[in-house]
Amino acid sequence: MENITQIADVMSFTVIAAGLLIGLGALGTAIGFALLGGKFLEGSARQPELTGMLQTKMFIVAGLLDAIPIIGVAIALLLIFANPFIGQLGG
Amino acid sequence: MAEHGGPATMTDYIKHHLHHLELPVGEGRFWVLHLDSIFFKLLCAAIFLYAFLRVARRATPGVPGKFQCFIEMIVEFVDTSVKETFHGRSKLIAPLAITIFCLTFLMNFLDMIPVDWLPAAAGAMGVPYLRAVPTADLNTTLAMSLMVFLLIQYFGVKHKGIGTFVGEMFTAPFHAPGVVGKILLAPANLLLRLIEEAVRPISLALRLFGNMYAGELIFVLIACMTLGATLSSGLTYVMAPLQFVAGFVWTAFHILIITLQAFIFMMLTIVYLSMAAEHH
Secondary structure: OOOHHHHHHHHHHHHHHHHHHHHHHHHHHHHHHHHHHHHHHHHHHHOHHHHHHHHHHHHHHHHHHHHHHHHHHHHHHHHHHOOHHHHHHOO | OHHHOOOOOHHHHHHHHOOOOEEEOOOOOOOEEEHHHHHHHHHHHHHHHHHHHHHHHHOOOOOOOHHHHHHHHHHHHHHHHHHHHOOOOOOOHHHHHHHHHHHHHHHHHHHHOOOOHHHHHHHHOOOOOOOOOHHHOHHHHHHHHHHHHHHHHHHHHHHHHHHHHHHHHHHOOOOOOOHHHHHHHHHHHHHHHHHHHHHHHHHHHHHHHHHHHHHHHHHHHHHHOOOOOOOOOHHHHHHHHHHHHHHHHHHHHHHHHHHHHHHHHHHHHHHHHHHHHOOO
């Protein structure tokens, strides 16, 4: 275990990276979802007969929206629990 | 979970769950077939075809059974989505849309099966690794999106003619009145078009893959909460109910995600194809 400081370095940077991946992704999505939901409510309050159509379209955009952060979350979880870089150090 | 004789530590357990059943067919890491993805995709396709063929053969105009009602609901739902978006006439889009929707949903639905059941069952039969969800494999989603990409090009050529199709590559989205302006804008137009076309299959594939991969990984992490637990340790009695609650909440949320992602894959396919068929 002569490279234990290197492993500790990799671990600490990995945790920071995972935090940034999840946190910044969540920040962007939160703003996006707030805008999306707000506009949807506004639109359906102005024209209630269009609510059904707007809801379908809102779900499409919602699905587009949560794809990017979920990819970030997947990478972050992979980095935390099955870190590929520590394996490269041979630790 | 660990009583199947599986790996003991958490990292090994996760790595074991993220390992495909591989069959090397050539040199290097690139020429590897993921047998589990192929098997489960074919299985899903068989289930889908069997269910729909059975209902179509036995369809009755009288009082339909519950299963026929269910299939009719799906068909009508996809039909309205296609009609709302695609205004031309095509015999291909609606069947393609319903195939993509049902097949993607069925493949995603394998995520709902508890994470240890299928690998443990395969392990008992002597198969070392198994990943059940084909859509959590980038190869599957990329294959699907590449087929959609080829269909987009085919649709563009078929509906506009090869001359307009190639011409549009150089004249849209920026238009110029004179000949000199057209020639000047042609490289920028071509570049934008190439980027636009290349981004579509990649984003389509990565979106589905990312969602399913994250979902699977979170299920594995929930399974890790009682990994190697014993009845004599006090922590087990705290973690076991917690694991149940977490698993329940994530499953309920994930049902929404798998349906939504199947729907989005279908919807974007329709949108891309109708964009390809329309003139600029």
